[in-house]
Amino acid sequence: MQSEAVIEFLGDVPVLQRLPSSSITKIAQHVVVKHYNSGECVFQEGEPDGAIYFIWEGEAEVSRSFYADNHDSQVFQWGKFDHFTSSESDRQEDIIALTKVTCLMLPHKYNSLMHPYSLWSADMNLNTCAPSEHILSLDPLDVNTFRGITLKGAPKSGKVYGGQFMGQALAAASKTVHFHKILHSFHAHFLLAGDINIPIIYKVDRLSDVPNVATRRVNAVQKERVVFFLIASFHKEEEGFDHQEQTMPSVPDPESLLPEHGLEEGVKLPRHHPRTGVSTSTSVPWPTEIRPVDPKKYAIHTTRHPSISYWLRAKGRLPVDQALHRCVGAYISDMLFIQISLNPHRREGIIPSSISLDHSMWFHRDFRADDWLLYVIDSPTAYNARGFSRGQMFNKKGELVLSAMQVGVVRKLKPPTTTSKL
Structure with a gap:
């Protein structure tokens, strides 16, 4: 997946638009592409806790037992440009792909990019x-x-x-x-x-x-x-x-x-x-x-x-x-x-x-x-x-x-x- 296409996509993700443009560019360098078939669990064995997922295409469903830290939305279904965070309990049934789903996953170690000091400057x-x-x-x-x-x-x-x-x-x-x-x-x-x-x-x-x-x-x-x-x-x-x-x-x-x-x-x-x-x-x-x-x-x-x-x-x-x-x-x-x-x-x-x-x-x-x-x-x-x-x-x-x-x-x-x- 070309970096220009990734940056273009991430710029339309509402939760990322509040970030400095330099932070979005850095996030584009660290996201990992993930593919899921319909009915498949999004979180796989050994997936690190706290990773953030941005839906590139497709839809995913959230079970009622999901308690991830998602303050921006209370919905239980997500589509393109939505995001969600992996569960602290690492329960494999938390999020299910309703269709074929492609996500960009930001590993937990880069989560600090989501929390800059201001709208304009990461530092x-x-x-x-x-x-x-x-x-x-x-x-x-x-x-x-x-x-x-x-x-x-x-x-x-x-x-x-x-x-x-x-x-x-x-x-x-x-x-x-x-x-x-x-x-x-x-x-x-x-x-x-x-x-x-x-x-x-x-x-x-x-x-x-x-x-x-x-x-x-x-x-x-x-x-x-x-x-x-x-x-x-x-x-x-x-x-x-x-x-x-x-x-x-x-x-x-x-x-x-x-x-x-x-x-x-x-x-x-x-x-x-x-x-x-x-x-x-x-x-x-x-x-x-x-x-x-x-x-x-x-x-x-x-x-x-x-x-x-x-x-x-x-x-x-x-x-x-x-x-x-x-x-x-x-x-x-x-x-x-x-x-x-x-x-x-x-x-x-x-x-x-x-x-x-x-x-x-x-x-x-x-x-x-x-x-x-x-x-x-x-x-x-x-x-x-x-x-x-x-x-x-x-x-x-x-x-x-x-x-x-x-x-x-x-x-x-x-x-x-x-x-x-x-």
């Missing part, structure tokens, strides 16, 4: 991994349910940052599809403010699976209420037409620009540059490096054009998994986005506010989120208390890697009034 080290990877590492509760948290020190402003919802929801969706199918678009809606003090449960619906495309819906749940949801589409890489009409603006290189927050990693600032952005209980450093193209500082009351450009990249070094880089791209895309639609309306005596309603993105080309990306944002219109912003990200070669759009409620708040106590 993740929390002390050295990139902050954005840590933020987007969810806990799988079953094949369609994941748990995320707002980490201590993660960007927030009294509520869950919108980019966190998108990045974590996309991480959950990405871990329910074949790793050869890569996220190409999503459409998200923000329903309620997220509570930073409690976990977020991400429930994935497998809406559609065809050979080259998959569609998923993800609900983010807190306190038994859906606070956010998105629909995402995934596409297997294939050859096709290639063109790009949009050109990247001519801007200075990021290395020649000053960082947004006081002292960034590896950058020595001149003495006159203020050291702002110090971590406090309400303000923490972003897991990204930011270099504004226009270094001029604007006050909240300064009227200006509804556009901005800045270089950004995730801090640290991320694993090679393209699925993670696209989740990080979604995570960072929400920074300074809908707020740009407020720029023409900033003036003394007006306190502007914005609340995101929906967010859509399209991924055009592979990219690395830990390499510099130029984010170009503008807001062509605002009306009826709704602002509209659109953005494009380019890599340093000038390739357009993603496009984004967002609509939000934008309002002017009345300044607080003070009443004399006299």
Whole structure:
């Protein structure tokens, strides 16, 4: 059996889709092909306990006396892409082949491959991994349910940052599809403010699976209420037409620009540059490096054009998994986005506010989120208390890697009034 065919099959096994792609590749190297005739016991004399079986074809029946550790399903019959574990008691009658059955058996000594440290890295080290990877590492509760948290020190402003919802929801969706199918678009809606003090449960619906495309819906749940949801589409890489009409603006290189927050990693600032952005209980450093193209500082009351450009990249070094880089791209895309639609309306005596309603993105080309990306944002219109912003990200070669759009409620708040106590 060819290794390419084995990897292709294992990528469609639901229990394996939550693993890093590198783990699936390693599992493919260690599985053993097993064949059984109808009515034959799956476990043979001398079979090691704890081995994991993935059904390649055929059906198997589980007797009522079977008590293997299979938390993901309570069924007593299995078919293609299902998995089961050999019984601790090694009872030969536990599992019977209903038809001719072909299984891929992973010996017990390789079971550790089924338990990586994160969705993205088999050997993740929390002390050295990139902050954005840590933020987007969810806990799988079953094949369609994941748990995320707002980490201590993660960007927030009294509520869950919108980019966190998108990045974590996309991480959950990405871990329910074949790793050869890569996220190409999503459409998200923000329903309620997220509570930073409690976990977020991400429930994935497998809406559609065809050979080259998959569609998923993800609900983010807190306190038994859906606070956010998105629909995402995934596409297997294939050859096709290639063109790009949009050109990247001519801007200075990021290395020649000053960082947004006081002292960034590896950058020595001149003495006159203020050291702002110090971590406090309400303000923490972003897991990204930011270099504004226009270094001029604007006050909240300064009227200006509804556009901005800045270089950004995730801090640290991320694993090679393209699925993670696209989740990080979604995570960072929400920074300074809908707020740009407020720029023409900033003036003394007006306190502007914005609340995101929906967010859509399209991924055009592979990219690395830990390499510099130029984010170009503008807001062509605002009306009826709704602002509209659109953005494009380019890599340093000038390739357009993603496009984004967002609509939000934008309002002017009345300044607080003070009443004399006299």
